[in-house]
Amino acid sequence: xxxxxxxxxxxxxxxxxxxxxxVSSPLALLAFSDFKSSVPxxxxxxxxxxxxTDVKYTSPGMAVDAYYMNENADNQPITAKxxxxxxxxxxxxxxxxxxxxxxxxxxxxxxxxxxxFDDGPEPENTPVILDILKSHGIKAxxxxxxxxxxxxxxxxxxxxxxxxxxxxxxxxxxxxDLYQSANTYVSQLRHTDEIVKKIIGVRPRISRAPGGxxxxxxxxxxxxxxxxxxxxxxxxxxxxxxxxxxASRIMNNIATQMDNKNLWSHATVLMxxxxxxxxxxxxLPDIIKFYKDRQFEFRVIxxxxxxxx
Ligand SMILES: [Zn+2]
Numbered sequence: 596x597x598x599x600x601x602x603x604x605x606x607x608x609x610x611x612x613x614x615x616x617x618v619s620s621p622l623a624l625l626a627f628s629d630f631k632s633s634v635p636x637x638x639x640x641x642x643x644x645x646x647x648t649d650v651k652y653t654s655p656g657m658a659v660d661a662y663y664m665n666e667n668a669d670n671q672p673i674t675a676k677x678x679x680x681x682x683x684x685x686x687x688x689x690x691x692x693x694x695x696x697x698x699x700x701x702x703x704x705x706x707x708x709x710x711x712f713d714d715g716p717e718p719e720n721t722p723v724i725l726d727i728l729k730s731h732g733i734k735a736x737x738x739x740x741x742x743x744x745x746x747x748x749x750x751x752x753x754x755x756x757x758x759x760x761x762x763x764x765x766x767x768x769x770x771x772d773l774y775q776s777a778n779t780y781v782s783q784l785r786h787t788d789e790i791v792k793k794i795i796g797v798r799p800r801i802s803r804a805p806g807g808x809x810x811x812x813x814x815x816x817x818x819x820x821x822x823x824x825x826x827x828x829x830x831x832x833x834x835x836x837x838x839x840x841x842a843s844r845i846m847n848n849i850a851t852q853m854d855n856k857n858l859w860s861h862a863t864v865l866m867x868x869x870x871x872x873x874x875x876x877x878x879l880p881d882i883i884k885f886y887k888d889r890q891f892e893f894r895v896i897x898x899x900x901x902x903x904x
Contacts, residue, residue, distance in 0.1 A: 659756055662897065664800060674702065677734075677760035678897040679797035683788050684823050694824040696800065701901035703860040706891040709900060710735040710882070711830065713764055713803060714869025716743055716750035721868045723876050725753060731883050734759050736896040737868065738803040738828075741766035741787030748794040755795045760895035762828060763787045763802040770806060777815040780804075784825060801826045801896055828896055830865035831858050831903035834875065834882075837867060842878035849882060861901045862891070 664680040680687075687694050710728075715721040716739055728735055737754050739761060744751045754761055765773055766783040773780050788798040802825045804811055812827075820827055835848040849864060864882070866875050886893065894900070 658796075659758055661758070663797060674899060675894055676897060677736075677758065677895050678800050679761070680800050680824075681797055683792060683798055684785055687824075694822065696824050696826060696898060699898040702894075702899040703901055704892055706859050706889060707894055708862045708864060708886045708891045709894055709896050710864050710866065711738060711803075711828075711896065712736070712866050712868040713738045713805075714740055714743070714768065714867050714872075716747040716754065717869050718747055718750065719870070720872050720876050721747075721750050722753070724868050724879060725757060725759075727876070727879050727883070728759070729757060731887070733883060733893045734895045735893070736760040736762060736801075738762040738764035739787070739791070740764050740768050740869075741783070741790045743869070744787070744790050744794060751791065751794050760801065760897060761791065761795075761799050762896065763791070763799045763825070765805050766790075768805045770811070773805060774811045777813070777819045780816055781819050781823060781825075800824060800898070801828050803828045826898065828863070828900065829903045830863045832862050832864040834864060834866045834878075836872055836875040836878070839871075840874060842874045842881070845874060845878040846881045846885065850885060853885075859891075861903065863896070863900070863903045
């Protein structure tokens, strides 16, 4: 009997200790899935460097190691990180904040590759792509469609949390809606921004026109994008994965275009993670190996990424 009560006493104090540790540990916060944006995010988890410490700053929810635009126009982007905005265009306008992007010197390395995936998030392909990227310790850029993000918010959250860059790829990807005018185009970008911000607490600053800007954009489109602070991102290596090509063909397409050594400083590879692109997923390990074997540096698209052409 005596032994038993001692045992119970020991168990009680052990439980109490565990409870105290759990409550006092910052990790305990993460153990609860409902980690709302109203919870102040510790400065070190944002990892902003020195630049954001002096300015009034709105912490995004679930902040990751990325560069966050804020009120300070002189706040220069930190290299090699995804870029996000804590404010939408509308919020910037209401607060009288600067909309345009700061002038940033483009980054030309000796061998740099930007892997980009359009049309997701999609439940069959995107998670597998994320697994492959993770297993190789590589970051990529995902140009997401608003109505896909609405359907698969958990995948969008995963892209963000795993340190990849997110770009805006319109709301519905329907050319006849999108390309009626610069206004209809921009209104789809803004709608997608709202959706993305609802899911991850911040919005992208980079965007990619469905089908590419060539042939669809007039001067007016470029002017609206510049004025509102969107950076249109094209590509210079097409994987050719849009035409039901097999994995070996996709790899071949990329390898052939890489013969052009002018692109080595900023090879921007267009791929798709949308529905029906299983062959892209199949080709991805070989594509990664191709660039790794040639000692390429894998980067995400941000304000420093040079224009592809
Ligand atoms: Zn697309």
